[in-house]
Every structure is written in structure tokens, then in C-alpha cells.
Amino acid sequence: MKTADNIQSVQPPRLRGKLILAGVLFYLLFLLMQMPVSWLIAQLPSDSPAQLRQASGTPWNGSVRQVTWKVDNEQLELGHLTWRWIPSELLDGRIGLRIGLASNNHKLSGTLLIAEDGLQLKGFQGSLEATILGFVSRPLSLLQPKGSLELDIASLNLKRNRVHGAARLDWLNARSGLIGAPLGNYRAELTANPDGRRARINIHTRQGALAINGDGDFIPGKGVEGKLSLTPPQDDSRQLYTPVLNLLGRPNANGTWILALTPK
Secondary structure, X not given: OXXXXXXXXXXXXXXXXXXXXXXXXXXXXXXXXXXXXXXXXXXXXXXXXXXXXXXXXXXXXXXXXXXXXXXXXXXXXXXXXXXXXXXXXXXXXXXEEEEEEEEOOEEEEEEXXXXXXXXXXXXXXXXXXXXXXXXXXXXXXXXXXXXXXXEEEEEEEEEOOOEEEEEEEEXXXXXXXXXXXXXXXXXXXXXEOOOOOOEEEEEEEEEOOOEEEEXXXXXXXXXXXXXXXXXXOOOHHHHHOHHHXXXXXXXOOOOOEEEEEOOO
């Protein structure tokens, strides 16, 4: 039977073991904070879709001068990426990073929270080149989209099998590399279901000669599934749009082209 003296004699070694373990973990964290981000990026596979060049700083505060996204034989220059960690988020068991992405006249910034069960985007606002739409959806890639994308995400939580929150995306001054006439302005809104199993997507035309409308679902782990309708004007300018739309298929009885949205 252990006496009180025996118990007291056992506690200090246990406490010392915990302190040593904590010290080792903090030391490893310190080494990681000081590690050059260029070394970490060099460990990425050469065939990675994201190509990062001219990196500087550390994993906690740094930048990449050139970010390139590659899909098949195509590539998109995303611009200059910067990040700065938010120490206070560690108290909630998360890694918080303030992200900035700049390219030409476009800037996008927001907060990225990384937790064990997924990612959260908070306060993401700014713009991107509309060319990125062609890298997300094959039907849209056939249109060679151009213009500007305005993004507004107050809070969007992405987990392995769940999604919570909402987001809005505006395609402004939309154009196609295959059509000489302007398309218009469009809006896509994403709203997650209360159970988080899927998010509903609604796409509608704000103004423009080519009406683009549709709806679908974003399913975590699968991507976007839905339908998109494209209706050109009914006057003489219709002939400016129909040759390109015919590349996407044939119109229905109402003169509207229906596209299936599937992950690329």
C-alpha cells in the first residue's frame, strides 16, 4: 500500500516528464517557425498543380512572388501571395493566417483558419481574373472566360463531409475570348444547408445580352453538380453568340443552351 510520502515521491518525475515533453514540442515549433519557406516549397512534387516560385520568409510570415496553377496542359498565373500568422488563434486550437493575393489590378485578402477537422475562410474580399473560371469548370473553359471576379465570403467552413456558411461571386464585365460582343454581369451565391451536407448554388444574370442562369449543389468531397442555361438575345445580335454556343451543343426548343456543371 502506497503512503502519502510514496505518492509525493512519484509526482515530481511525472511532472518533469511533462515539462520535458512540452519543452521539446515548443523547441520543434520554434525550429519550424524559423525554417525557410523556400526549403519547404522545394519538397513539393514537381507535378503539383500549384507551382510556387521566388519564395521568401518562413511558414508563418512569408511570400511567394509567383503562384501558377496548372491543370492538364494549361496554366494560370495567380500573382503574388503573402501570408502572416495570427498567434491568438492557437488558443482555440487553430492555425490562423492572414492571406493576400495580388495580380495586376486584382487584389484578394482574408483570413484562413486551419483546424484538425477542416478549413474556414473568414472576411475574404477582393477580385480575381475571370480566367480562373475555365480552370474550375470544363463547360466554362470552352467559352474562354474573361473579365473580373468579385469575391465576398463573410464565413465559409469547409470540412471533409460538411460545409457551413455562405459566399457570393460576381462576374463583372464578362467577356468570352471567342465572342466579339460583351456578355454581361452575373452573380453566383452559395448558401449551405443547415445540416452542412451540401450547399445550394444559384446563378443569375444581373444585366447583359447573354442571359446566364442556373442552379446546383456543392457537395463536400465531390464538387459542383447542376445545370446552367445560356440564352442569347432574340434580336439581330443573336448571330454574334450562336456560333460559339453551338460549340457547347445544340439549343432546346426555346433557343436556350443547357450545360451540365460537373467537377473538372
